[in-house]
Amino acid sequence: MKKIAFWSYKGGTGRTLTLCNTAVELMRMGKNVGIIDLDWEAPGVPLLFKLDPEFIEKRPSLTDLIIHRVIGILSKAVHEVTGLVSNPPLRGRLYILPTINSPELDNIKFDDDTFIFLNAIFDNFIQVYMLDYLLIDTRTGFSVTSGLAANFADATFICLRLDRQNVSGVEKAIKGFKINGAKFHLIFSNVPKIKGAEAKIAEVEEKLGAKGEVMLGLVPELILDENLYSLSNPEHELSKSYKKIADIIVSKK
Ligand SMILES: Nc1ncnc2c1ncn2[C@@H]1O[C@H](COP(=O)(O)OP(=O)(O)OP(=O)(O)O)[C@@H](O)[C@H]1O
Numbered sequence: 001m002k003k004i005a006f007w008s009y010k011g012g013t014g015r016t017l018t019l020c021n022t023a024v025e026l027m028r029m030g031k032n033v034g035i036i037d038l039d040w041e042a043p044g045v046p047l048l049f050k051l052d053p054e055f056i057e058k059r060p061s062l063t064d065l066i067i068h069r070v071i072g073i074l075s076k077a078v079h080e081v082t083g084l085v086s087n088p089p090l091r092g093r094l095y096i097l098p099t100i101n102s103p104e105l106d107n108i109k110f111d112d113d114t115f116i117f118l119n120a121i122f123d124n125f126i127q128v129y130m131l132d133y134l135l136i137d138t139r140t141g142f143s144v145t146s147g148l149a150a151n152f153a154d155a156t157f158i159c160l161r162l163d164r165q166n167v168s169g170v171e172k173a174i175k176g177f178k179i180n181g182a183k184f185h186l187i188f189s190n191v192p193k194i195k196g197a198e199a200k201i202a203e204v205e206e207k208l209g210a211k212g213e214v215m216l217g218l219v220p221e222l223i224l225d226e227n228l229y230s231l232s233n234p235e236h237e238l239s240k241s242y243k244k245i246a247d248i249i250v251s252k253k
């Protein structure tokens, strides 16, 4: 059992789409996977699996667990989406614990007790659903939840575009990871197939003092709408990159 966080400094790096495709790749390997959405200001996971947002809003969610400090309703908040993504059938199972934006979350004090409670939710989710992997979608930038996920996760995948805003924020984050001895992996996203991209990658790796382990190519179609390529287009180069992330996760001791 492993907890894996996905984080980015800037928004719109493709972090959530990457996490969801990675979950599909892990299912393909026969793993049971849970996804927890900590991005409660702008949650997105259920939509990527084409769940009806109105249906999700009516059901209990992680938000209720946090606001009411109860774990007992976990099973009412978890959605199994194995069937939705099982064409062709994949061997593993997939569960989502969504979150819903609520002003009441602004009143929550994110102290040590809340962190311990959130980690207890992670652990319960893992035990009750016999998960091999829990993938945690964090919030963009240096937020409490991203700190929390990085602290409790076995490793964090950092998703960044190659521009200077992303690189500058990630540079700062890497210093923190190194000080805390926390494991991280770099994913370069939206990498265009143009002259100069290779040189830019080398420059960014030099600046960050770390290698990009996975390159996600820029796919124009995905700018128009999200699409889980690992399901719809498993042989695509992008899906192979998502598979590489799943391989890194599975190879972790
Ligand atoms: N490889 C890609 N090429 C082009 N567009 C992409 C690629 N991956 C994702 N996108 C698009 O980028 C947009 C943002 O993706 P996504 O929501 O996964 O990013 P995010 O980092 O989770 O954003 P946020 O910070 O808002 O949570 C979506 O429209 C998605 O389809």
Ligand SMILES: [Mg+2]
Pocket (backbone or CB within 6 Å): 015, 016, 017, 039, 044
């Ligand atoms: Mg997102």
